[in-house]
Amino acid sequence: MLTEAAHRCQNCGxxxxxxxxxxxxVCSYCGHVESSFPLGASPLMVRPARAxxxxxxxxxxxxxxxxxxxxxxxxxxxxxxxWVAELRARTRYNGYKVEHKTRSTGRRTxxxxxxxxxxxxLDERLAVAVYGRKFESIFGLGAVKWSALTRYEAAGGxxxxxxxxxxxxxxxxxxxxxxxxxxxxAADAHRSRVESMATKVFDCYxxxxxxxxxxxxxxxxxxxxxxxxxxxxxxxxxxxxxxKVLKAEAPVSxxxxxxxxxxxxxxxxATAALGPVIEPxxxxxxxxxxxxxxxxxxxxxxxxxxxxxxxxxxxxxRLKRLSKEEDVRVLEG
Amino acid sequence: xxxxxGTYRCPNCGASHEVREGDVAIRxxxxxxxxxxFEEEKRYVLPVHYDxxxxxxxxxxxxxxxxxxxxxxxxxxxxxxxxxxxxxxWVATVRASTAFTGLGEDAEYSNPDGKGFRTVKLIRRxxxxxxERLIEFAVPASGEVPVEGEMVAVSRARLYFSHEYVRRHGxxxxxxxxxxxxxxxxxxxAAAAELTRLISREVVEVRSRSDEISVGELSxxxxxxxxxxxxxxxxxxxxxIDASSSRVILATYPSEVAERAAYLGISALHLVAGITxxxxxxxxxxxxxxxxxxxxxxxxxxxxxxxxxxxxAHEPVTEGRRKPGLIERIYMMRDMT
Numbered sequence: 182m183l184t185e186a187a188h189r190c191q192n193c194g195x196x197x198x199x200x201x202x203x204x205x206x207v208c209s210y211c212g213h214v215e216s217s218f219p220l221g222a223s224p225l226m227v228r229p230a231r232a233x234x235x236x237x238x239x240x241x242x243x244x245x246x247x248x249x250x251x252x253x254x255x256x257x258x259x260x261x262x263x264w265v266a267e268l269r270a271r272t273r274y275n276g277y278k279v280e281h282k283t284r285s286t287g288r289r290t291x292x293x294x295x296x297x298x299x300x301x302x303l304d305e306r307l308a309v310a311v312y313g314r315k316f317e318s319i320f321g322l323g324a325v326k327w328s329a330l331t332r333y334e335a336a337g338g339x340x341x342x343x344x345x346x347x348x349x350x351x352x353x354x355x356x357x358x359x360x361x362x363x364x365x366x367a368a369d370a371h372r373s374r375v376e377s378m379a380t381k382v383f384d385c386y387x388x389x390x391x392x393x394x395x396x397x398x399x400x401x402x403x404x405x406x407x408x409x410x411x412x413x414x415x416x417x418x419x420x421x422x423x424x425k426v427l428k429a430e431a432p433v434s435x436x437x438x439x440x441x442x443x444x445x446x447x448x449x450x451a452t453a454a455l456g457p458v459i460e461p462x463x464x465x466x467x468x469x470x471x472x473x474x475x476x477x478x479x480x481x482x483x484x485x486x487x488x489x490x491x492x493x494x495x496x497x498x499r500l501k502r503l504s505k506e507e508d509v510r511v512l513e514g
Numbered sequence: 515x516x517x518x519x520g521t522y523r524c525p526n527c528g529a530s531h532e533v534r535e536g537d538v539a540i541r542x543x544x545x546x547x548x549x550x551x552f553e554e555e556k557r558y559v560l561p562v563h564y565d566x567x568x569x570x571x572x573x574x575x576x577x578x579x580x581x582x583x584x585x586x587x588x589x590x591x592x593x594x595x596x597x598x599x600x601x602x603x604w605v606a607t608v609r610a611s612t613a614f615t616g617l618g619e620d621a622e623y624s625n626p627d628g629k630g631f632r633t634v635k636l637i638r639r640x641x642x643x644x645x646e647r648l649i650e651f652a653v654p655a656s657g658e659v660p661v662e663g664e665m666v667a668v669s670r671a672r673l674y675f676s677h678e679y680v681r682r683h684g685x686x687x688x689x690x691x692x693x694x695x696x697x698x699x700x701x702x703x704a705a706a707a708e709l710t711r712l713i714s715r716e717v718v719e720v721r722s723r724s725d726e727i728s729v730g731e732l733s734x735x736x737x738x739x740x741x742x743x744x745x746x747x748x749x750x751x752x753x754x755i756d757a758s759s760s761r762v763i764l765a766t767y768p769s770e771v772a773e774r775a776a777y778l779g780i781s782a783l784h785l786v787a788g789i790t791x792x793x794x795x796x797x798x799x800x801x802x803x804x805x806x807x808x809x810x811x812x813x814x815x816x817x818x819x820x821x822x823x824x825x826x827a828h829e830p831v832t833e834g835r836r837k838p839g840l841i842e843r844i845y846m847m848r849d850m851t
Binding site: 455482 | 631
């Protein structure tokens with residue numbers, strides 16, 4: 182950890198917001214970097230857009246999401262620390278996938294299972310984003326990490342002039358801790374892919390080879406706005422040339438709620454209309470398993486539509502995910 | 515003679531105690547519980563960024579969008595008590611690694627069918643592997659904190675603790691009943707449980723296992739929380755608001771009768787529509803009737819639940835991921851036994 186005495190930049194004397202756990206700090210006035218461990222490479226930054234452009238954008242976004250009467254309550258310009266690690270991940274996996282097939286012989290229809298072995302190796306070069314703060318999060322963090330993954334290659338050296346007015350958060354993760362988290366992230370990402378390919382997974386082992394890791398300061402605008410007396414949150418990508426809303430909470434109008442109720446009822450009725458088509462099949466000479474599936478499918482689907490439409494109609498707000506939320510990006514493979 | 519270091523509140527009965535420098539444990543004279551001050555520990559505090567009026571303002575704006583919220587609350591609420599409390603949490607980073615051997619599963623396939631097989635026989639074979647993880651661990655050091663979900667701060671730097679900081683903000687410092695050793699053991703148990711989970715994904719029977727768990731520096735972090743008690747039409751309600759981020763940790767609020775009635779009415783409408791449809795269609799297609807009833811009854815149940823749910827909520831930080839990640843799981847652990 183950096184010492185308490187380092188509350189002032191050792192280069193220019195400017196005050197730096199430092200927590201006891203900060204291991205890498207960046208002075209937003211002169212760009213001076215201090216680290217409690219030997220940094221492999223200097224931190225980079227994704228250049229932020231001009232402050233006025235961001236303020237105007239946030240105002241427009243608030244009016245768009247919250248309606249004409251919406252107003253901004255709170256805005257923070259924060260440069261968040263994201264470690265971006267490049268590594269090679271090799272995962273060997275073994276499992277199987279189950280599919281159901283039907284076979285008709287005369288009047289009898291049989292449903293049976295077919296097992297497809299799912300075995301192989303995923304060998305990819307990946308970029309993994311690790312948030313550089315412990316026990317903390319921000320609204321829209323998943324989307325911020327994806328933005329960092331797509332823009333870090335264009336990131337440049339620290340420019341104190343560009344960071345003026347921004348709250349620069351230091352990293353609380355050392356490089357080694359960031360590497361460990363990145364390796365786990367890569368293994369988890371491969372495991373998710375394997376689990377989506379197979380019904381049952383026997384083995385899934387990942388080995389990683391480290392390539393490079395950089396600390397990137399990414400500009401994010403956090404805002405709270407008010408619409409019809411209720412408060413909502415907004416997360417905006419503050420990067421130059423890429424300003425956009427990453428995630429937003431938005432109000433739900435009465436019209437939208439009524440729409441969801443009607444859509445739900447319509448979906449239930451449409452599913453119920455499958456009844457006359459499926460019913461005769463239940464009296465055919467099919468296996469018991471197939472009959473149970475056919476019996477449960479329409480009511481099950483209808484119950485699902487009923488649940489989803491009621492949940493949407495009673496939601497306290499809409500959560501708009503306007504960007505991917507991934508920690509891992511495939512570079513090659 | 516050592517001077518007064520600060521004032522602590524008993525985590526059991528709430529009685530205030532003045533603590534001298536060097537006092538590490540206090541026996542409450544009112545309820546007899548012994549609690550720790552951790553005066554000897556390195557401690558941190560989350561900064562107070564929101565004063566009571568700003569925190570309350572944000573709470574009301576957030577509460578207004580919750581289910582069943584009574585719109586007249588801001589006009590008619592009467593504040594009974596607004597106080598700032600500093601609750602202690604143990605936080606640590608845990609390094610956990612394991613090497614294991616055991617019996618894993620594999621399959622033997624027979625009866626080809628195109629590119630697949632009709633028959634699969636599960637077999638077991640010897641396997642070995644290893645895992646290494648870095649786990650963030652946090653647990654309340656006092657039983658008073660109603661942690662319903664994650665205990666995650668919102669991007670605010672921690673400060674070194676001082677009694678002067680607590681006094682300056684007029685806050686109440688809470689004693690802790692969970693010792694450093696207990697917290698360490700809980701962290702080790704959590705890490706071991708996570709390693710077990712990872713191992714069980716790979717093998718069905720463990721033959722040998724060798725864990726190495728190292729709990730990094732355990733820090734005591736005080737989280738400032740505005741505790742607000744208010745009255746509305748003769749009834750008492752409570753809100754706990756993070757003074758560092760103004761996030762609503764937990765709140766109860768008055769519910770609007772009209773809104774409850776509306777949801778119940780919609781619920782009844784869906785149920786009646788479902789039953790009526792089912793009755794009308796039954797004669798021509800029983801499956802259609804059952805399907806329509808299932809769909810409408812499910813929607814009806816959901817609306818009824820919304821109408822009858824207690825008016826209580828919290829504002830999440832990590833907003834609805836597909837599944838809780840490791841960090842969230844560890845934060846939700848409160849059972850210290």
